[in-house]
Amino acid sequence: MTLTTVSLVVYAAALLKLFGLLARDELWLRLLLLASTVLYQVYYLIVADAPLWDAFVTNAILGAVNLMMILIVISERTTVGMTKDAMQMFRSFDMLTPGQFRRLLKAGSVETAGGWMRLTNEGEALDRLYFVMSGPIFIGKGDTAAEIAGKMFVGEIAYLKGTPASATVDLGEGSQFVAWDHERLRKLEARWPALRVAMVAQFNTDLMGKVAESMPMNAAKS
Numbered sequence: 001m002t003l004t005t006v007s008l009v010v011y012a013a014a015l016l017k018l019f020g021l022l023a024r025d026e027l028w029l030r031l032l033l034l035a036s037t038v039l040y041q042v043y044y045l046i047v048a049d050a051p052l053w054d055a056f057v058t059n060a061i062l063g064a065v066n067l068m069m070i071l072i073v074i075s076e077r078t079t080v081g082m083t084k085d086a087m088q089m090f091r092s093f094d095m096l097t098p099g100q101f102r103r104l105l106k107a108g109s110v111e112t113a114g115g116w117m118r119l120t121n122e123g124e125a126l127d128r129l130y131f132v133m134s135g136p137i138f139i140g141k142g143d144t145a146a147e148i149a150g151k152m153f154v155g156e157i158a159y160l161k162g163t164p165a166s167a168t169v170d171l172g173e174g175s176q177f178v179a180w181d182h183e184r185l186r187k188l189e190a191r192w193p194a195l196r197v198a199m200v201a202q203f204n205t206d207l208m209g210k211v212a213e214s215m216p217m218n219a220a221k222s
Helices: 003-022 026-046 053-077 084-090 098-107 156-161 182-191 193-212
Strands: 109-112 117-120 128-134 137-141 144-148 152-154 168-171 176-181
Touching: 003 026, 026 053, 053 098, 084 098, 084 128, 098 176, 098 182, 098 193, 128 156, 128 182, 152 193, 156 193, 176 182, 182 193
Parallel strands: none
Antiparallel strands: 109 176, 117 168, 128 152, 128 176, 137 144, 137 168
């Protein structure tokens, strides 16, 4: 290999690294840095009579770490590997990234009501947050009652403000829901602050959906 070719390899590697450092998107940054690493590896193998093994090995380790992070970033942004049920539920969490949703789902428990099941009692403290995937859901507050099909949070205001439930919520037999323990969810949000921001946005979207369906406001704020 001529000196000119060797020089081109080095310059191309440096240029890719430069473009990577200029990239604002983390995935593009890492992909360009990985491409730069590959070219530098070629350089370390051909620059001298014998390969520069020390540089090659250390650069290979850095490249492997970068590749692992690329896979993590891709996992955060795609739904690859999600089950059919998880995919269906994810469609209701449009404020969350796939990675955030995976962490949230892992922290909760998916349950099915074996019969008539009460989730909240008006005026009583709550220690769980719920997302009902399928109904029927029966909501009562004072003399007001409503029945809806499903796909809504229950207890989100109580979770955010630490207040008692403002409505009584019951589920009919066969209703499916996800439940999260308050303390476990708060620890998860403390570890991933962006998740809390996304969850608040999701709560707001859920509330707007309830209003759009003309559900009584007081019942919506259980």
